[in-house]
Amino acid sequence: MSEASNKLSESSGRLVIVSNRLPVSVVRQDGGFAYHPSIGGLATSLDALRGKTEMLWLGWPGLTDLEPEEEQEVEHKLAESYNCLPLFIPSEEFGPYYTGFSNGCLWPLFHYFPQYAHYAWEEWNAYESVNQRFRDRILDILRPDDRVWIHDYHLMRLPALVRKDYPEANLGFFLHIPFPSYEIFRMLPWRNEILRGLIGADLIGFHSFSYARHFLSSLLRLLGLEQEFGRVVYGERPVRIETFPLGIDVERFARAHEKPEIQAELADLRRQADERRIILSVDRLDFTKGILQRLRAFEEFLERYPQWLGKVSLISLCVPSRMSVPEYQQLKRQVDEMVGSINGRFSQPGWTPIWYLYRKLPFESLVPLYLLADVALVTPLRDGMNLVAKEYLATRADETGVLVLSETAGSAEELGEALIVNPHDSRSIVDHLLMALEMPVEEQKRRNRPMIARLKRYTVERWAEDFLTQLEASRRDRPSYRVHRLVDARRKHLLEAFDARKPRLLLLDYDGTLVGFHGRAEGAEPDAGLLELLSGLAAVPDNKVVVISGRDHATLQHWIAGTGVDMVAEHGARIWDSALGEWQILGEHFEEAWQQQIRPVLEVYVDRTPGAYVEDKGSSLVWHYRRAEPELGSLRAKELMENLESYLANTPLHVMQGNKVVEIKQSNINKGRAALRLLEADPPFGFILAVGDDVTDEDVFGVLPEDAWTIKVGRSVQTYAKYTLPDSWAVRDLLEDLLGPDQPG
Numbered sequence: 007m008s009e010a011s012n013k014l015s016e017s018s019g020r021l022v023i024v025s026n027r028l029p030v031s032v033v034r035q036d037g038g039f040a041y042h043p044s045i046g047g048l049a050t051s052l053d054a055l056r057g058k059t060e061m062l063w064l065g066w067p068g069l070t071d072l073e074p075e076e077e078q079e080v081e082h083k084l085a086e087s088y089n090c091l092p093l094f095i096p097s098e099e100f101g102p103y104y105t106g107f108s109n110g111c112l113w114p115l116f117h118y119f120p121q122y123a124h125y126a127w128e129e130w131n132a133y134e135s136v137n138q139r140f141r142d143r144i145l146d147i148l149r150p151d152d153r154v155w156i157h158d159y160h161l162m163r164l165p166a167l168v169r170k171d172y173p174e175a176n177l178g179f180f181l182h183i184p185f186p187s188y189e190i191f192r193m194l195p196w197r198n199e200i201l202r203g204l205i206g207a208d209l210i211g212f213h214s215f216s217y218a219r220h221f222l223s224s225l226l227r228l229l230g231l232e233q234e235f236g237r238v239v240y241g242e243r244p245v246r247i248e249t250f251p252l253g254i255d256v257e258r259f260a261r262a263h264e265k266p267e268i269q270a271e272l273a274d275l276r277r278q279a280d281e282r283r284i285i286l287s288v289d290r291l292d293f294t295k296g297i298l299q300r301l302r303a304f305e306e307f308l309e310r311y312p313q314w315l316g317k318v319s320l321i322s323l324c325v326p327s328r329m330s331v332p333e334y335q336q337l338k339r340q341v342d343e344m345v346g347s348i349n350g351r352f353s354q355p356g357w358t359p360i361w362y363l364y365r366k367l368p369f370e371s372l373v374p375l376y377l378l379a380d381v382a383l384v385t386p387l388r389d390g391m392n393l394v395a396k397e398y399l400a401t402r403a404d405e406t407g408v409l410v411l412s413e414t415a416g417s418a419e420e421l422g423e424a425l426i427v428n429p430h431d432s433r434s435i436v437d438h439l440l441m442a443l444e445m446p447v448e449e450q451k452r453r454n455r456p457m458i459a460r461l462k463r464y465t466v467e468r469w470a471e472d473f474l475t476q477l478e479a480s481r482r483d484r485p486s487y488r489v490h491r492l493v494d495a496r497r498k499h500l501l502e503a504f505d506a507r508k509p510r511l512l513l514l515d516y517d518g519t520l521v522g523f524h525g526r527a528e529g530a531e532p533d534a535g536l537l538e539l540l541s542g543l544a545a546v547p548d549n550k551v552v553v554i555s556g557r558d559h560a561t562l563q564h565w566i567a568g569t570g571v572d573m574v575a576e577h578g579a580r581i582w583d584s585a586l587g588e589w590q591i592l593g594e595h596f597e598e599a600w601q602q603q604i605r606p607v608l609e610v611y612v613d614r615t616p617g618a619y620v621e622d623k624g625s626s627l628v629w630h631y632r633r634a635e636p637e638l639g640s641l642r643a644k645e646l647m648e649n650l651e652s653y654l655a656n657t658p659l660h661v662m663q664g665n666k667v668v669e670i671k672q673s674n675i676n677k678g679r680a681a682l683r684l685l686e687a688d689p690p691f692g693f694i695l696a697v698g699d700d701v702t703d704e705d706v707f708g709v710l711p712e713d714a715w716t717i718k719v720g721r722s723v724q725t726y727a728k729y730t731l732p733d734s735w736a737v738r739d740l741l742e743d744l745l746g747p748d749q750p751g
């Protein structure tokens with residue numbers, strides 16, 4: 007067993023692989039069933055993992071609408087002989103889920119063919135419902151130590167669905183196709199649902215860095231999630247986004263030429279080729295693979311270089327694929343016609359320019375073709391990775407042969423020594439074909455050697471090992487986040503302390519703590535439930551409830567004065583005196599003239615940043631960019647900060663960056679000072695609770711006595727607070743509990 011395989015088996019739990027198709031397809035035969043290993047990228051690649059870790063594979067077996075006793079028979083056989091667990095899906099749901107949404111919407115859109123993508127609600131509903139079926143099956147079998155590895159675009163809702171019912175599950179997701187740029191992805195009516203589905207995983211893997219980059223950019227633009235070194239935090243859960251270029255089982259291909267049956271088939275093919283040079287292409291018959299464009303380029307080659315007539319043939323091997331979809335049937339007709347037309351036009355007695363094979367070949371027949379071909383012509387219009395390119399190189403043990411590879415295949419990022427072409431540019435394909443056919447053997451070897459060496463290092467086994475190691479590590483990311491979570495015993499303890507001790511001080515931040523964030527500042531008005539909650543809390547005799555916010559005093563007064571709570575506005579610049587019924591100013595050098603000077607600077611940044619605006623809070627000025635294009639917004643915020651910092655040096659003003667805001671206020675004013683003032687003004691409190699989500703709340707957490715209950719809302723990085731709650735709903739929940747029937751009131 008190799009080092010890699012040892013590592014794979016280290017973890018005690020099972021590896022549960024989940025994909026649309028099982029690696030074994032079941033077909034009806036002679037009144038019973040026959041079981042065949044399926045063809046295709048994923049099945050072939052994960053084959054290398056079998057026997058190296060305890061593994062269970064969940065997926066669709068290839069058949070629909072079985073009788074119950076037939077399902078039992080198939081399930082039994084698959085479990086016994088293949089460690090597979092079939093998921094049976096009724097055909098009326100399978101069609102719209104698979105042919106409809108997965109292959110008729112996601113596949114074309116993610117491969118940059120938006121004109122082929124159709125958007126139908128009933129197909130989306132079937133997609134969601136099949137993902138739920140998968141979830142149910144996973145929940146039936148999942149054990150605490152298991153790792154779940156979900157594959158590909160058919161199951162993008164699944165991570166979040168499992169997470170919801172099994173929050174502790176260790177979930178990984180790998181996408182085998184490209185993740186398109188935001189400009190394409192945004193066309194999808196269900197774009198947010200898909201992102202939220204994926205982000206349910208602990209680890210999300212892509213073939214290439216550009217796919218990961220596109221995904222992160224969509225997360226930022228659509229869900230507002232910012233990344234830091236390839237990680238985002240969703241709620242309070244960290245999610246890793248990484249690149250894992252899929253490799254192949256190199257040894258299997260590299261040693262294949264040693265087999266006598268392969269040698270025999272190769273000899274037979276050589277006889278038929280009769281000294282002619284051979285160009286090979288191997289694909290599923292799919293519009294993304296650029297088959298028609300390639301045939302056209304080969305025709306152009308024969309036109310431009312007639313000296314090659316009779317001396318070179320193109321073997322085009324196409325595997326039938328998705329033939330129930332009309333676009334694929336049409337493509338098949340077009341390919342048939344074009345092959346017929348080129349062969350009709352150029353064939354000579356004893357020479358056919360294109361050998362067209364429309365079928366699936368077993369490994370033993372595929373490899374002789376790789377060995378025979380002088381040139382592999384791999385020119386997909388878009389391809390997540392493309393394993394054919396890698397298989398061709400790995401098979402060529404003597405390092406000869408030329409790979410012509412499309413720049414829009416994921417594998418081009420790793421196989422830079424190949425002849426890289428733009429698949430839409432037929433002239434360039436023709437030029438490179440000529441270069442390939444004329445390339446000296448020494449140059450072939452010089453180019454192939456480093457590529458083969460890389461394939462040997464990053465095999466499919468390494469790929470899987472890498473992914474699973476990261477998945478395991480992501481499991482360890484989480485506990486540190488839970489250390490301070492206000493749950494279970496800690497929460498109970500807080501409620502008991504509240505019950506037992508008096509008087510009580512409750513310091514509650516407003517935005518992001520009592521209400522969620524809104525596009526415009528005015529949008530965060532309190533709802534009836536919140537007003538009732540605050541009134542209830544304020545009415546309890548020994549409670550002093552203070553909403554302590556960065557908001558301007560007029561808004562705060564308008565919104566919540568009626569509840570009877572006390573208020574601190576503008577980050578502590580003004581404090582509500584409930585005895586006098588008026589606002590008191592806290593700042594010692596309160597002076598508003600500075601605003602006239604600063605405001606024009608902020609206005610310039612509003613003009614340069616669509617969506618941004620200025621808010622005047624009286625004691626501070628705020629530049630908001632929540633509604634601006636996110637990347638532009640952060641860029642401008644940085645520029646503005648730098649600009650203002652030098653401008654404000656040696657003044658009593660201070661500039662700070664908050665949640666999508668840049669705020670300028672007096673430096674001697676902050677929420678912490680206001681909190682101290684409240685503590686001094688009243689008799690010692692027996693119970694103090696402070697809740698906030700923002701950097702400005704840290705000033706409060708920092709000045710409170712040791713026994714105060716301090717709670718940070720959201721991410722728990724670098725906080726003075728002792729506990730965390732995930733969001734404003736959890737805060738309200740806690741406050742409801744404080745008011746609960748068991749509490750004094």
Ligand code: ADQ
Pocket residue numbers: 045046047048050182183252288289290323324325365366367368369372389390391392393394397
């Ligand atoms: P596919 O679109 O299926 O996979 P590809 O990566 O080229 O594309 O894999 C095809 C596999 O099928 C190869 O292993 C090849 O040997 C085999 N194959 C193709 N034609 C064959 C034939 N006629 N007879 C026998 N075998 C044949 C998807 C994505 C890819 C991504 C893979 C894996 O579209 O971009 O590389 O998943 O992630």
